[in-house]
Amino acid sequence: MFKITFLNKIPVLIASCCLPVFFYACKDQDTRTAEETRHSSVSPVEGSEKWPEPNTRLEGIPVYEKFEDLEPVFNFTNDTTYVINFWATWCKPCIKELPYFEEIDSAYKDRKLKVVLVSLDFPDQVETKLVPFVQERNLNSKVVVLLDGKYNDWIDRVSPEWSGAIPATYIYNKNQNKLIGTSFENSSEIKKELNAFL
């Protein structure tokens, strides 16, 4: 019921933002408000975080067709540290470490930190597997879907250190970044990595 109301609002949100360039700040604000509503939690308004508009949304989950569409998320220059995890529902070690990221997401709620879970699920499994999974697990971290299958074109743009194996986690803020190409065994291991960033 709630979701239907939200979905109905999308056209209004988009329409209300189809104004000249100097209203971009307003557009960003609206998008963020919508996302926060979905998470039913309020996070502090962040400086220069212009979250890119997804190509589509499935049950509120933003879906990006091309890496270019999602790329701004890897280049925010605000004070937030982003923990971006690449995963998929069929990837066992990915699923195993998801709770650790959820733990980080809530443990650092008052800090300038954001966990983003980028699903690389196959396009034909987004609706049948990913969406039900996110709903069942009631994931609090931000989940987005990236469908771009031309991997060689964008893996290095995330990090030249990344081989392409998943799970992989890219942590960055405006000052530094690190690619961790292996899975985490517990949340302490993630916290240890975060010490260098926070």
Place this chain on the structure above:
Amino acid sequence: MRTLFLILALGIFSFSSSDSVLAEQPVVITNSGGIEVGDKAPEFNLKNIDGKMYSFDNIMDANGNKPKGYIVVFTCNTCPYAVANEERLIELHKKYAPKGYPVVAIQPNDPAVQPGDSFQAMKENAKEKGFPFLYLIDEGQEIFPKYGATRTPEVYLVDANRVLRYHGAIDDSPRDPGSVDEKFVEKAIQSMEKGGQPEPASTKAVGCSIKTA
């Protein structure tokens, strides 16, 4: 900092090396072990699904001749990307094993962690899909780290002198065979056939991490 290392490395390299061809090769700094294009491919002697042991020395092409190259690919039964590339590997082998480039598949996952990749499961999968190529098991997970492989599927195209000539994905669309624009491995073989160096010499793809205990 990395740039500094690179400059230093290049400096030292071109200073100490009298081989101008080598000096022109870009120095790639990696934090994992393994081989780079131009390096000698590590030897192996692994068990095939037929129970026989295979190494570079006794692998032959489709005509029973010494291969001109080996399409070594780390792959498995269980990774969706590996599964999505099975048909492409079969086609590669059918097309290129008669021309001197057989596919040599190596399964690197530890069956204790990934039971679906046990030797028995490999046999069954190969039979079901009709793999025409060798499907070797990396027992003890000793070979894949020597290559520096991190994911399945991951190709190492090795020439007759067992030098790595191309490393990476089979093509530019590992997930969707229908969206392939560039067949990296085929292109690399064609370059080798003409006596040239494959370009690109290395590519990346999303794949499943190799499962170890």
